[in-house]
Amino acid sequence: MTIAFFSTKPYDKEYFERYNKQHTILFFEDPLNEQTVKLAKDCDAVCAFVNDRLSEVVIKALAAYGVTIIAQRCAGFNNVDIKAAKENNIAVVRVPAYSPHAVAEHALALIMTLNRKTHKAYNRIREGNFSLDRLTGFDLFGKTVGVVGTGKIGVCFARIMLGLGCNVIAFDVMANKELQAAGVIYLPLIELLEKSDIVSLHCPLTEETKHLINSSSLDRMKTGAMLINSSRGALVDTKAVIHALKKSKLGYLGLDVYEQEEKLFFNDLSENIIEDDMILRLLSFPNVLITSHQGFLTDEALTQIALVTLQNLTDFEQGKVLENVVE
Numbered sequence: 001m002t003i004a005f006f007s008t009k010p011y012d013k014e015y016f017e018r019y020n021k022q023h024t025i026l027f028f029e030d031p032l033n034e035q036t037v038k039l040a041k042d043c044d045a046v047c048a049f050v051n052d053r054l055s056e057v058v059i060k061a062l063a064a065y066g067v068t069i070i071a072q073r074c075a076g077f078n079n080v081d082i083k084a085a086k087e088n089n090i091a092v093v094r095v096p097a098y099s100p101h102a103v104a105e106h107a108l109a110l111i112m113t114l115n116r117k118t119h120k121a122y123n124r125i126r127e128g129n130f131s132l133d134r135l136t137g138f139d140l141f142g143k144t145v146g147v148v149g150t151g152k153i154g155v156c157f158a159r160i161m162l163g164l165g166c167n168v169i170a171f172d173v174m175a176n177k178e179l180q181a182a183g184v185i186y187l188p189l190i191e192l193l194e195k196s197d198i199v200s201l202h203c204p205l206t207e208e209t210k211h212l213i214n215s216s217s218l219d220r221m222k223t224g225a226m227l228i229n230s231s232r233g234a235l236v237d238t239k240a241v242i243h244a245l246k247k248s249k250l251g252y253l254g255l256d257v258y259e260q261e262e263k264l265f266f267n268d269l270s271e272n273i274i275e276d277d278m279i280l281r282l283l284s285f286p287n288v289l290i291t292s293h294q295g296f297l298t299d300e301a302l303t304q305i306a307l308v309t310l311q312n313l314t315d316f317e318q319g320k321v322l323e324n325v326v327e
Contacts, residue, residue, distance in 0.1 A: 001317050003071070004040035005047040006032035009266060011297070012073075015306040023313060031262075037061045045069045045313055050076055050293070051262045056084040063088035069316050073309045074098075074296070076232060077326050078205045092326040093312040097152045099301035103256075104156035106295035107200050107230045110254030114226060114289050115140070141165035146196030148189065148212070149203025149231065150176045157202060158184055169195060172203070190220055198226040205232035215240040224251035230295045233257040238278050245285050253288045256295045265292045 001023045005016070008027040016025060026043065030036040032052035038061070040046050046067055048054060054062075054070060059081055062070070070080060072094040085092050113119050116137040124131065145161045147154050147170040158168050158179055168184045170176075175186045189212075193199060199221065203209050213227065214237040221227070227250060229236050238259045244250035258265065260276055274280060282288050296305070312324055 001044045001313055002026065002042070003045045003047050003313065004028065004032075004043040004067075006030060006036070006039075006052050007049045007266070011302055015302045016310070019303070019306045020310055023310065032058065034058055034061075037065075040067055041065045043067055045071055045316075047071045047073055047309060047313075048079070050074050050079060051265070052079060053262075054080040054085075056081045059084040059088055059090060063090055069093065069313065071309050071312055072326075073305050076204065078232070080326070082326060091316060091322065093309075093316070093322055093324045094326055095305050095308045095312075096324055098296060098304040098308065099298060100152040100156045102298040102301040103153045103230050103295040104160055104202075106256060106291070107157055107202075107228050107254075108160055110228050110230065110256065110289055110291070111140070111198060111200075111226065114252045114254050114287070119289065142167070143197040144169060144195055146170070146192040146199045147184075148172075148192070148199065148201045150179060150184075151202065151204075153231075154202035155179060157200060158182075166198075189217075193217055193220040194222070196225060197222060198228065200228040201231045201235050203231060203235065205234050210234050211237040211240075213237060213241065215243065218244040218249060221250070223249055226252035226254070228254045230254075230256040233259040233261050238282070242278065242281055245282075245288065251287060253282070253285070255282075255288075255290045257293055258290065261293060 003023055003025045005025050005027045008029050013027055028039050032046060032048050034057050037058045040062055046062060048070060067090060069091045070085060075094060075096050077092060077094050080092055082092060117135045121135055142165060144167045147158045147168060150158060150170050150172045155176060158170060161168050162182060169192050170184050170186050171189045171192045212235050218240055241253060245253060258279060264276060282290060315322055
């Protein structure tokens, strides 16, 4: 099977070449969109990532080129027009759980860094400033942490926070009985927002969850609370969050994803003028920490992404039942 691999980064090539045994992979640094879809001509499959745009136009072009399967090397698939894929007889597969621990632990890293200001302390020390002024944090022990979404990643995160001695509450359409047995209390979303010192988002992006965090929900949060998003950028209304930060309603913000990340994340823009005014405004706040969608970036996760993606493609080629098909 010949695979057109889009949005290639050095770590992608390293891990896929390490584990690929039978497929021909054409690596392209370009993202997949209406302008670059022609690169998939004469290929059997495309391998896409979170910021590739598989619209109806792109999918029709892929079908015309002979592509029969789209392999998402990530858990999410909101960037794929699933209806168009079905209409054009193109299967869509994904990697539902590469390493939930990787993302959950990164969410904790955001919390710890924001709280104890280790990034600021690091920069100070390098400049010879050993002052402790304005580095005061708070004990996580005993704080109430709200987990929005208790799928695989949310479960891992909840268990981490329980281990730190936090009171963990959660919201999901279906409660996890094992978490409940461990002491997690499920509440309606509004009540969770009102009670939480820290709110961490781990739910998928759907029509129902887009802008789940908005001006109304931010108003219901505790003044000075911390918000963490390591799931999908559009769960958060960026304009509303900026307003809440300006008014000191929101005390801390940690993002590993961003609503308009497509033209920013995964790229070196250090010599460019960044035209996104909202992210520049976010970066101006001393209580905001942004990382560039790196929650998945561990050896274990990258290994699983490569192995599962390649197995998905092999199973399709051999006519086997697809365990990770998107329907």
